[in-house]
Amino acid sequence: MMETQVRPSPVSATVDFDSDGIQHGFLRLPYSRDDAAWGSVMIPVTVVKNGEGPTALLTGANHGDEYEGPIALFELARSVRPEDVRGRVIIVPAMNQPAFAAGTRTSPIDKGNMNRAFPGRPDGTVTEKIADYFQRVLLPMADVVLDFHSGGKTLDFLPFCAAHILPDKQQEARAFELVRAFGAPYSVKMLEIDAVGMYDTAAEEMGKVFVTTELGGGGTASARTAQIAIDGCRNLLIAAGILKGKPEVRSTQWLDMPDGDCFTFAEDHGLVRFCADLGDKVQKEQIIAFIYPIGRTGLKPVELRARRSGLFTARHFLGLVKPGDCVAVIADEIIG
Template sequence: MRPSPVSATVDFAADGVQHGFLRLPYSRDDAAWGSVMIAVTVVKNGDGPTALLTGGNHGDEYEGPIALFDLARTLRAADVSGRVIILPMMNQPAFAAGTRTSPIDRGNLNRSFPGRPDGSVTEKIADYFQRVLLPMADVVLDFHSGGKTLDFLPFCAAHILPDKGQEAEAFRLVRAFGAPYSVRMLEIDAVGMYDTAAETMGKVFVTTELGGGGTASAYTAGIAIRGCRNLLMAAGILRGNPEAMPTQWLDMPDGSCFTFAEDAGLIRFCADLGDRVSKDQCIAMIYPTGRTGLEPTELRANRAGLFTARHFPGLVKPGDCVAVIADEVDGA
């Protein structure tokens, strides 16, 4: 396979603190010899495990970038045993545009793995992570939030895996992160995901959903900042002990957790995030907007549980996920 066109201005093997870029050549109308510049910080101190910390996988999710920009400016090499690689805006074109997908090629980075060195801009970024960054890592923390179209109870999560040792270590770090909720995650669309790429390599992979609506609150940003440092401490990379935080474990065991719209219109929620709902309870109504006087369509819960995520904008289209209901369970 041809080499990656991405080049790094940092030396991943050098001790100390380095701030630089991953530079991807990108010829465009306003810059014939232009580049996509993805900011990266490397903090290394001797031998030890490597943590790869990423935000901005989707460009309209902000808690992760806030936590990682903060960490990049404050983390000292003397406090680290091993290496921390920090990328606050993994998909820089999407982050700059404030969109979920890249404005260059409409690529969803989190569905583009393993990528291609001769593909689109998004595929080239995915390829560099697949072949260069992920092989360096022992632990991967990829921050997500709801973006502009979902809102979540703030949780940290990992996946159920065939390798139970790998799974147990991931859930140990989820617990150390200390989000208000911790989730045993079920993905409804796992093809091409960064998560899958990392886990297939045997990496310990942890992720989050920390709010939504295309913004970050002081509360959710604080969870991200504290949780990131807690995870690094628990992984033995950052000096100190994780701050113990209460968490409620949640499980999403199957597809009945997800409710999808089959009609377009104006959505009215009949339950709020954090509410306990019963099976067949009406959790939302969709009003048709073409004319007045029409009855709304009722959306009912497929299962009993905790209302964990919801569609964010007021208008929905057929196929939109409008609600996620999870089971409250004992700790993993």
């Protein structure tokens, strides 16, 4: 019986991941299109290496309309010095480069959601090919993975850093140590409502220490959230033993999302009116939003009630909602 051979990745790197020093280059994926028969998708990458030590893989724009991560990582790539590093840092500010260039959550080429495309395929769509390269080339190099997210154009979050509850408690504890070191205003024990195909899942199944964020939203980055990303990235690298220096010790409020009752979904289409703001404490059965039908006047709005008590942590950002949209997220505050 013949063994099935796995195709090599079509992505090639213009940097040498094993050479000391700092290199700025690209991950180049051939992409034949109408305006360039022999064209390529060019994903910027920086590699900083100084001797032996752990490797951090830092990524932004997994979704292309989320900007705090790219800001922090373009700044780090510009300013980091090899002599300040012990080990290696791989910086990819715009993981889904086509989506980032277009300012969209998913790729304009194939509508691929990078964070639902893992493990990817070397002979798949553009998004699947990029995911495959991370799965088979970049993730195996890493010890620590930091993947920046925010709400994009459709969600808004209290700025938090997060990790997941894992079966491997040593892996879990190390992730939460780095979450604390990141020093965001809020730190979350995260429950994913859709974990299939996620970059998070791919990294954690390899035993990597995985940390992520949700830093604001609305399809922009404020001065505050950009600075949280820049400072948090530096703090995490120092705590991981990869970057020299002392981390800034900052207080953080720990939050927990223990079950599906944290999430409130719309079942109707209409105009949303929130009755609480991010950071407010809400009670179970409290009205947190109304959805007004928009086809005619005089109709009673639909009430959305909190399914649990807690802190209003995230909300739908656009003024209109559709059935199935996540309207609100409520988390438990952890004391101590």
